[in-house]
Amino acid sequence: MTMVPTVPNTEATTGRRASAEVPPENPVILEDSIDLLDLALVLAARKRFIFFTSLIAAVLTAILVLVIPQTFTATATMLPPQQESSGSALLGQLGGLASLASGGGGGGAASMLGLKNPADLYIGLLESESVMDAIIRRFDLMRIYKSKKLSDARKKLTSNTKILSEKSSLISIAVEDHDPKRAAAMANAYVDQLHDLMSHLAVTSAAQRRMFFEQQLEQEKNQLADAEVALEKTENKTGIIQPQGQALAMISTITQLQAQISASEVELSALRTSATDQNSQVIQLQSQIEAQRAQLADFEKGHPGAAAVAGNILTPTSQVPAASLEYIRRMRDVRYHETLFELLARQYEMAKVDEAKQGQMIQVVDPALVPDRRSWPPRTLLTLLAFLLAGMISSFWVILQASYRHRMQDPEIAIKTNQLRQMLQIRKKDRI
DSSP: OOOOOOOOOHHHHHHHHHHHHSOOSOHHHHHHSOOHHHHHHHHHHTHHHHHHHHHHHHHHHHHHHHHSOOBEEEEEEEEOOOOOOOOHHHHHHHGGGHHHHTHHHHTHHHHHTTOSSTHHHHHHHHTSHHHHHHHHHHHTHHHHTTOSSHHHHHHHHHHTEEEEEOTTSOEEEEEEESSHHHHHHHHHHHHHHHHHHHHSSOOSHHHHHHHHHHHHHHHHHHHHHHHHHHHHHHHHHHOOOSOOHHHHHHHHHHHHHHHHHHHHHHHHHHHTTTSOTTOHHHHHHHHHHHHHHHHHHHHHHTSTTTGGGTTOTTSOOTTSOGGGHHHHHHHHHHHHHHHHHHHHHHHHHHHHHHHHHHTTOOEEEEOOOOOSSOOBOOHHHHHHHHHHHHHHHHHHHHHHHHHHHHHHTSHHHHHHHHHHHHHHHHHHHHHO
16 A cells, blocks of 8 residues: 655635735734733733732732731620519419419510511610610710711711620620720620610510509509598598498408409400400400309399499498498498409509519520730731732733734724824913
8 A cells, every 4th residue: 555645735824825915804813812812921021010010019008907906706695684574473472363464475575566586585685775875975985986976976886886695695895995994894895785775665565564562552542542531531521430240241242342443454455455355365354254244243143232233343332321421432432442452452562573573584595705816907918919919900901002002013903093092282281
């Protein structure tokens, strides 16, 4: 088998050389293509410029971060109060009234406000203006922040403070400041101010019950005093000191039932502040009130003269002497208010016990310590970023210059550029 020598196609080779020398008909297509090797050659030719530009930027950044004031961050971690539960020993003493002491199902203040996380309530208190103003006054932050208005100091303090709730229900309080000792003191001051704020705010269901029964007890105390004054006036007017035994027993029984109904209604009103009508305790309490009213109605119907005016327990029976009528009514009012006052006083004392139990439940897991490292500025990171950013910008500038010089080699583009410069110069002269 003989080998036939191949003869190079001189025409094809010549054609390729000619095509390489002749300008292309569509130069846009060739200009859009990017040759990475050409870019590398351009950057390598200006490597000293790129390096020294990046170095100067890094040095200037290093000097700048040395001048910037250092910022320290101190963090305090606290455990907010959990949902409370009333003492079971005291619940048994109040019978049907014990359902109120359980807090309406243990929802507490967080469930009343519709908060998914109970810690959100305490975060809101920590971010309140009352807490911030106390911290501003305590550390003289208006002078430190150089703020003329209290609102400006609040904004600055808010920007320097981060209060977050972790998944473990813990609350972290991070405070930034140029002084590490002041940063730690401010973080711990947030916890102290929360203690002070909760001492006079009803943020728990026990505190709300205590305030509610305190108001009801004060009203009932005044009504009892008025009833006793009215009884004293009746005794002086009629001269009756002691009613008959049967009338006295009737007064005692009726006043007991009426006081129980009133106490149950007060309990229902307090329960509805933290529960809906579909709550099981609300339904149970409504049934209890209806049963007590039915019992009172049956008792009234069993006495002569009561059927004619059913439901009016203040109306006397026909057997009661006319001279004792006013005295019996006044005595009945006094017994009623005494019984109701006693029930409300027991509920008020129980709410005070529950509130006292919850007063110390804010626990500091990790107090804020004086930070030994700055949190800002990160000098090494900023210097490195400045070096890289300056290198990228200088490289882009070198590529733009090379592209501009390459385009200016085209006579047509050079002519258009000169024309544009002349037009801009003429417009400047026209403006002058």
